[in-house]
Amino acid sequence: VYKALEFADKNSDTIYKKDTVIHNPQIIRDVIKISGCRFKIVARPDEEVEKEENKDAVPAPPAPPERLRPRPPVVCVMGHVDHGKTTLLDALRDTSVVDTEFGGITQHIGAFEVKLPSGEKVTFLDTPGHAAFSAMRSRGAHATDIVVLVVAADDGVMEQTLESVRMAREADVPILVAINKIDKPGVNIDKTMRALAQHGLVCEALGGDVQAVAISALKRLHLDTLVEALILQAQLMDLKADPGGYVEGVVIEAFVDPRTGKQATVLVQRGTLRKGCVIVAGNGWAKVRVLQDSAGASVLEAPPATPARVLGWREMPSAGDRVLEVESEKRANEVMKWRHNQRMKEKQESDQEAISIKESEHQTQYKQMLAQKRAMGRFRTRPDGPRQKMIQEDDHPTLSVLVKGDVDGSVEAILDILETYDEHDRVKLELVNYGVGQVTPNDIEVAQAFKAIIYAFNVECPPALAVEARNSGVTVKRHNVIYKLVDDVKEELSARVPLTQ
Numbered sequence: 001v002y003k004a005l006e007f008a009d010k011n012s013d014t015i016y017k018k019d020t021v022i023h024n025p026q027i028i029r030d031v032i033k034i035s036g037c038r039f040k041i042v043a044r045p046d047e048e049v050e051k052e053e054n055k056d057a058v059p060a061p062p063a064p065p066e067r068l069r070p071r072p073p074v075v076c077v078m079g080h081v082d083h084g085k086t087t088l089l090d091a092l093r094d095t096s097v098v099d100t101e102f103g104g105i106t107q108h109i110g111a112f113e114v115k116l117p118s119g120e121k122v123t124f125l126d127t128p129g130h131a132a133f134s135a136m137r138s139r140g141a142h143a144t145d146i147v148v149l150v151v152a153a154d155d156g157v158m159e160q161t162l163e164s165v166r167m168a169r170e171a172d173v174p175i176l177v178a179i180n181k182i183d184k185p186g187v188n189i190d191k192t193m194r195a196l197a198q199h200g201l202v203c204e205a206l207g208g209d210v211q212a213v214a215i216s217a218l219k220r221l222h223l224d225t226l227v228e229a230l231i232l233q234a235q236l237m238d239l240k241a242d243p244g245g246y247v248e249g250v251v252i253e254a255f256v257d258p259r260t261g262k263q264a265t266v267l268v269q270r271g272t273l274r275k276g277c278v279i280v281a282g283n284g285w286a287k288v289r290v291l292q293d294s295a296g297a298s299v300l301e302a303p304p305a306t307p308a309r310v311l312g313w314r315e316m317p318s319a320g321d322r323v324l325e326v327e328s329e330k331r332a333n334e335v336m337k338w339r340h341n342q343r344m345k346e347k348q349e350s351d352q353e354a355i356s357i358k359e360s361e362h363q364t365q366y367k368q369m370l371a372q373k374r375a376m377g378r379f380r381t382r383p384d385g386p387r388q389k390m391i392q393e394d395d396h397p398t399l400s401v402l403v404k405g406d407v408d409g410s411v412e413a414i415l416d417i418l419e420t421y422d423e424h425d426r427v428k429l430e431l432v433n434y435g436v437g438q439v440t441p442n443d444i445e446v447a448q449a450f451k452a453i454i455y456a457f458n459v460e461c462p463p464a465l466a467v468e469a470r471n472s473g474v475t476v477k478r479h480n481v482i483y484k485l486v487d488d489v490k491e492e493l494s495a496r497v498p499l500t501q
């Protein structure tokens with residue numbers, strides 16, 4: 001493990017702050033200080049940085065059955081464009097606020113609850129369509145229990161209707177059909193149902209098991225029947241959750257309000273969220289200061305399947321983030337630090353991947369370039385393997401070199417200079433291989449086979465490889481000034497001049 005004193009990544013322009021832990025030393029492009037250079041890179045090995053233990057917050061194991069209590073269903077509205085999803089949600093949201101003391105102030109918080117006179121509730125996700133559904137699924141937060149598929153009776157089954165069916169099926173979420181716009185003259189509900197049946201969605205009226213309710217979102221007809229059908233569906237599904245223990249949930253929406261600051265709507269899925277709870281979610285965490293329901297009223301607690309607007313975020317989460325309660329602010333800070341380090345590590349790994357891709361591109365370019373040069377007779381290279389070398393062995397003393405450099409420009413410059421020594425009067429200079437990037441195990445193998453010296457210009461030879469090189473009798477010489485590298489080559493050539501009798 002390395003720790004940066006100051007560390008920059010040449011390829012991505014990323015500057016790593018002092019003491020950033022660098023888990024992958026391969027991305028350290030240089031360990032020398034080049035003053036005045038923007039990419040000043042200084043790093044040192046640091047044995048003190050021990051392997052960190054996992055400090056992340058994790059969901060609790062499933063609750064024992066005796067702790068489970070029935071909970072309301074969470075419903076997502078999907079369907080073809082213009083079939084009435086938004087109108088339906090608006091109508092349902094309006095009915096949801098009528099009987100609260102804050103009656104009339106409908107605020108959009110990403111989800112709302114509809115309460116029947118019987119006391120039963122349904123929670124609706126407030127953003128219609130595929131996007132909301134996919135966003136909730138993409139991060140593994142299976143927030144939706146039932147999909148309401150809105151099909152306009154005048155338009156029938158359309159492309160996005162079928163797409164919605166497919167998505168719901170893939171997620172294994174049951175569908176309830178709302179045949180909308182029945183207020184329009186001449187619409188044919190039966191025909192819509194038959195069209196759905198052709199795609200495997202057989203409504204109860206046609207002998208299947210899919211509930212269908214004919215509604216008018218605009219005229220607000222049969223909306224209570226729709227909600228009742230959803231509650232029936234939920235009962236069939238036996239939806240339950242543990243209202244005790246640590247809170248778990250998902251962030252439905254997050255934004256900064258110019259007046260009240262950072263806010264996020266949390267859909268509670270387990271436990272009961274209360275004022276004072278400390279929660280972490282993605283890169284964010286909060287000590288819950290204020291809890292509000294979808295009508296804007298302050299509430300004391302939010303049990304499972306309840307959406308609640310949470311104020312008190314120190315760092316913002318993002319929609320779709322998993323919410324987990326932790327025991328203290330100290331613990332939340334620890335989790336945030338751990339997640340930050342994990343992100344840095346992942347970034348470094350993906351940077352390294354990008355570097356490797358670039359390097360292999362350079363290698364390919366160089367192979368092509370050298371093939372051309374060879375064809376023009378500029379170099380006498382011998383990349384044909386040790387056997388070839390034995391066949392070609394002659395009395396003439398030879399210096400074999402393998403050149404690695406940090407960028408294509410430097411390798412090219414070194415090759416151009418070495419080319420002028422190619423015809424040294426008494427010692428042959430032979431280039432056995434070359435390339436961009438740090439010294440690799442393959443380089444050491446090739447160098448060993450050809451008894452070559454590896455010249456590494458502005459690139460690392462990882463410590464493990466340095467040991468391997470030593471054991472294989474391969475010399476690796478590192479330079480960061482071209483003329484010094486060339487002087488070194490000259491010295492090696494001179495050392496091989498045979499003594500004259």
Ligand code: GDP
Binds near residue numbers: 082087216
């Ligand atoms: P969305 O794209 O699925 O969200 O559809 P909208 O809710 O925006 O509705 C599209 C159009 O259909 C709007 O002009 C609505 O007023 C109209 N509309 C929605 N529901 C009904 C309905 O039940 N009856 C009638 N006649 N029009 C409706």
